[in-house]
Amino acid sequence: MSRILKSIRNFFNTTIGFFVLVIILYWITTLVVYNVDFSLGVKGGMQTFLLIVNPIPSGLLLFGIALYFRGKLSYWLMLIIDFLQSTWLFANVLYYREFSDFLSIGIIKGTGDVQNNLGKSMMEILHPADFLIYLDVLVLILLLVFKIIKIDYRPFKYRYAIGITLLSILLMGGEYSLANSDRSGLLTRTFDNNYIVKYLGLNEYAAFNAYQTHQESSTRAKAKASDLNSVKKFINQHQTYPSVKYFGKEKGKNVFIIHLESFQQFLINYKVNGQEVTPNINKFYSDQHTISFDNFYHQVAQGKTSDAEMMLENSLYGLPQGSAMVTYGSQNTFQAAPAILDQKGYSTAVFHGDVPSFWNRDNTYKSWGYQYFFDSNYYKKKASYNVGYGMKDKILFRDSIPYLEKLPQPFYAKMITLTNHYPYELDKQNVSFPALKTGDSTVDPYVQTAHYLDQSFGEFEDYLNKSGLMKNSVIVLYGDHYGISNNHRPAIAKLLNKKSVNNYDLANFQKVPFMIHADNLDGHVDHTYGGEIDVLPTLLHLLGIKNNNMIQFGHDLLGNNPNQIVPFRDGDFVTPQYTKIGGTVYDSKTGQDLKLNKEQQQQVDDIQNYVTSDLSLSDRVIYGDLLRFYHPKGFKPVNRKDYNYKPKNAMEQLDKADKEHKTDLIDQHGGKSTVPMYHTDAPELK
Template sequence: MFCLKTYIAYRTDFTLGVTGGIQNFLLVVNPIPSALLLFGIALYFRGKLSYWLMLIIDFLQSTWLFANILYYREFSDFLSLGIIKGTGDVQNNLGKSFVQILRPGDFIAYVDIVILILLLLFKVIKIDKKPFKKRFAFLITILSFVLMFAEYNVANADRSGLLTRTFDNNYIVKYLGLNEYAAFNIYQNHQESQTRANAKVSDLKGVQKFINQNQVSPNVQYFGKEKGKNVFIIHLESFQQFLIDYKVDGKEVTPNINKFYHNQHTIAFDDFYHQVAQGKTSDAEMMLENSLYGLPQGSAMVSYGAQNTYQAAPSILDEEAGYTSAAFHGDVPTFWNRNNAYKSWGYDYFFSDSYYKTKPQYNIGYGMKDKIFFKQAIPYIQQLPQPFYAKLITLTNHYPYELDKRNTSFPATKTGDNTVDPYVQTAHYLDQSFGEFEAYLQKSGLAKNSVVVLYGDHYGISNNHRPAIAKLLGKKSVNKYDLAQFQKVPFMINGGNLDGHIDHTYGGEIDVLPTLLHLLGIKNNHMIQFGHDLLSNQNQQIVPFRNGDFVSKQYTKVGGTIYDTATGQEIHPTSSQKKTINNIQKYVDDSLENSDKVVYGDLLRFHKLKNYKDVNKKTIDYNKKATLKKLKEEDKKKKTDLIDQNGGKSTINDFKTDAPELK
């Protein structure tokens, strides 16, 4: 019964991409070896105790299956030890999200336990009090290991290097099973801890060689074009590229962002992809600030945010050009371990929930509503010494896409999918919020001396909503290529010295930092960064995904399928094409592997940049009282903030909002 329900879950709740006789066979049998091993533990005990132990073991395995069903439905991935360890950092409203995800059929995970208890209570199954012979119990344990070994060999024959190369977690579950995936994940976490402990200075040489071999020169047309300007990073939560210029019932979902996208001073990239894995938003921030990939499992910000050494955007801009840095977030500072990771990255200030006035109606979902958040950020923005680097993280356009009626002024889509349909409503609210903030930048005068960057952190609609995605895109159905293209997110840079245009260069979040540094006139050829300047003529235009897939200007790889990127047609590569594809794959694998070496081994502690001092985290304090005191002290020294430029007058009244909660 346990194996049967697991197989049903494989087929109905997970998208494992099973093809061919071997894969189908392995999917049927892969629950058996670990089930024999774990249930077999109870056979070493006698009487009622063995029966109770079997039920407890069944319950624990069932709960693991149940938890993965829920997690996979929203995140298209399986739970990992890194995610479980980081639950305390991301738990705000998580329970509420799971209630939204939950379906009655999910409880099939426990159906065998209920049946077994009933059979025991009604004595259909009678308890045999005689002890099971130890040698037979031992033989079952041995049998389970033999079956595991046989299963692995068959799987590895079908998918070479299954556990030694960077693969999607779907592969491990498809070939080996959910319990084996959990065991392998625990082993990986142990190996990661050992890697850091055993890392040496020499380990950095291979990484530097890879970086040097793939270095690109800045485009002289753009290098230093926006030197010395303030930088605003507007983090568009769960915002996908398809929303740009998208209409529902003839109405634009995002009219303000559309206007910004097409502005005469905006360079907008329409072939830009998110590259996140399990870390989702934290992965996006890791790439954006460090040009380092997130981890294959868990969140680097959670697992390595506090102890690792980084050379991140805030500290680079401070060391190279005297920038002040600040992050703004309308929720608890512990979310994704930001309170520790931001210190490691060198953020001078972190304005989290305690800095804002709160009322129950000000918050929804994962934190403060965007309109209220932007308004309450102004008093701190106007006090930042210039030039500054400021990141504002929006929250309202976050699953489960809830919005109260008085803020809902846009029609939902009509796909019939309750998760998907309200997505455009919260996206519209986010757009209105950005419009109000952009109007403030213009009126306060900040826009003249600022670069404004908008980017989407990750998908809002996961690939598990295929019928709804097809309807959104006006298609009868979607294939793997369509889903890969659906993972595009916005990336646009607006600056007064830029000639605006839509740029078709293929890139991803890993490329943001090098692109931005070059625009600000800062060379990165001596830094450890895995992205490339998207404005460089030497850019290879390869976008690696965390699972080893990729998109390039020529080819798109999803799983084992290759597509022509321009046409979307599946291709069967010629020998010449295979050579090109293999070269791209090698670059992708090497890029991910070397980035992982840096994070797991904390290798940047060995990397010394000229005239650059590592961040001293002990000098950074995000306590509100300490922050406000520091702002006053900095103002006395520099006199460069917006208030000073405005003749000592506040600009708070320059921000206008129609938020009903503030009327």
């Protein structure tokens, strides 16, 4: 026995022995992370096998770099590479825990634009056990420091190093062949990063993502006007025409877009201990003048809120990786809602209680044609006014009135709420609702911040009624994305009063509200299936603005025979008949796992082809900046230089507009401010 142990130790005292030890420890660490921290949805023997072996090929390739060097340098390089690999794993664990996705080049490039206030969230996300990811590095260092393993100074033959490199490449090729045989078109058709990681590995995903990013950059340089032909053909083939009943029904009215941060549909009429979480929004949802959609889904990917805004304002999808607003918001040409409405006589503004650079908004909003962007620089700053990602909602709504009442009417105004944002924290003086008791620290306080958001909206709604804006405005409420990710399955099951949840349950759990309120509308709950991509065409038609010459991928949900296919960013979809998640197709009404007959399979294949084309063509528009080649009749291209969001400039512009138009709310009230009409119980303001 002692002879065997001595042989093992002698082996590890060689360069190749230490290399093998590094590979083994790295492999074990990666597998633990795969199974503990990621939800990759592994099914079947092939997927299980590939998940187990996929860290090895890239490990051989990366750590094999050190074998081209000698002595201490070789060992140091292995430790450095191991540390970098551990850091890559560590960063992805934290990111995945919050966003159910992996880091991409787009996200990393945009870190400077989205990092505001992330420190506090990271402290909530971080678990002490996460640092065990670095345990293998520590073990290797200690083995060398205490000379349990000694450095081998003998030169390692180059032909062996080359052999290991070639072996790693060969294994990668075999790995890809097996993966592609189990899921055809893995790297050409999939929109889900989970598949790439579980089949090929986290490093291969990073390499593929880097390749995609490079391709995106070159795509814009190579794009030409004729690339729009297939886009226009697809949109024309699937055009939804407006309904006579609704087209122009709210022509000339103000428009409010109330952005409900992280607000999911299940909150509507949901009770905790017999108490409604969102009584004001519930009442608004069922109002006699509100059309509410109960089969409306968020369609965001890594860009989360920025993806929601991209779809809402442009009827273009967010990107499969990163944020389109961050990566393309400053450089691309858009034909967005603010520019369209500006050219129809509207003034346009955004109200947001955070720094203007978050999600690159200060640049993107110029590309979209927003005249005003009232960001955190416009509001009084006190520590007690902020929580999490910015200004508390009650204070944002109240302190926006001095600017809102000066906007020439009609206006298009978007109010972006923030308080109902992960990690769902509120100071004690604002907590007025009991937490859930699921045992999940992320989920339990969610209803408390949602209740606060509801109170904030109730106060703003009261102001709209008192000031007269309610009668002359279209009020749109929508949830931007999930508040509780699918990673919280046990807690979700408790919320839904189920023992467990499957992918069908999770897909339905990710519904978000969409409501349109106006005095001329006959309120009802509309069961039409739709998503955020459909908001702009629906709204434009209500305002009497035709979009048949615009590049928009959504459909008028109030139109004639709307297309009720809801694509998700990963290529899955929901329709009134089918819900496809991963490789499983469910009956949308019953949730039953369907065994498709030939006719059903053809229907699903046709829908899948539509979804794939829809997403890829939208991506083509963004990647190639194709709208720079498109000049629809009656639309004037946006000139970013026309916009300046500095407070001084904005106030001068408002004063100038007031002298020219005399249509703002103050003028309607005989020159008196409407600020006294606003009442809030925000304790910070007392």
